[in-house]
Amino acid sequence: MTVPGLRYIPDWLPAAETARLLAAVDTAEWDDTLRRRVQHYGHRYDYGSRRVTTTRPAPPMPEWVTGVLDRLVSEGHMARPDQLIVNEYAPGQGISAHVDHVSGFGPVVASISTGSRCDMDFTHPGTGAKQTVTLDPGGLCLMTGEARYTWRHGIAARRTDPSRHGRIPRGRRVSLTFRTVAAG
Numbered sequence: 468m469t470v471p472g473l474r475y476i477p478d479w480l481p482a483a484e485t486a487r488l489l490a491a492v493d494t495a496e497w498d499d500t501l502r503r504r505v506q507h508y509g510h511r512y513d514y515g516s517r518r519v520t521t522t523r524p525a526p527p528m529p530e531w532v533t534g535v536l537d538r539l540v541s542e543g544h545m546a547r548p549d550q551l552i553v554n555e556y557a558p559g560q561g562i563s564a565h566v567d568h569v570s571g572f573g574p575v576v577a578s579i580s581t582g583s584r585c586d587m588d589f590t591h592p593g594t595g596a597k598q599t600v601t602l603d604p605g606g607l608c609l610m611t612g613e614a615r616y617t618w619r620h621g622i623a624a625r626r627t628d629p630s631r632h633g634r635i636p637r638g639r640r641v642s643l644t645f646r647t648v649a650a651g
């Protein structure tokens with residue numbers, strides 16, 4: 468079973484680059500008004516009204532992602548992202564199954580993982596089909612087409628993930644999700 472439009476590229480970032488990115492994230496200021504700590508750049512997404520908001524501007528895209536933006540574009544993955552959400556997951560924290568805002572964001576969503584590995588579950592709302600992808604640090608998860616618009620993605624709020632070798636404890640995971648904000 469595969470999810471059409473879902474692509475996972477392991478080790479997209481070398482380990483040293485992944486560590487540098489996480490260190491840079493940790494020098495920036497976290498928003499802790501949600502259960503999960505987040506940072507928004509470029510445009511702020513409002514979780515209450517569920518839209519990209521202009522009333523509370525976000526800081527510009529940080530210079531520490533310039534190299535990532537350049538690569539996402541030069542490798543042909545997407546138009547230059549102008550929005551970034553950093554999500555922090557402590558062990559036991561997750562994100563409920565959802566489709567990223569359809570009209571507010573563009574056709575490609577790209578997420579880079581740092582810190583701990585964890586499983587992301589994709590579910591098809593019509594058929595109930597499910598696929599789990601293990602996201603390792605440095606991995607790039609690209610959602611387009613059905614994976615972006617039809618399937619839901621989420622992370623179970625638990626402290627361990629299953630593997631062939633038994634359950635693996637989660638550590639702190641920080642993801643950087645890059646999007647384009649659709650015009651209008």
Ligand SMILES: O=C(O)CCC(=O)C(=O)O
Binds near residue numbers: 562643
């Ligand atoms: O943590 C991730 O990799 C994904 C986050 C996510 O789905 C989102 O911010 O919409």
Ligand SMILES: [Fe+2]
Binds near residue numbers: 565566567620
């Ligand atoms: Fe998402």
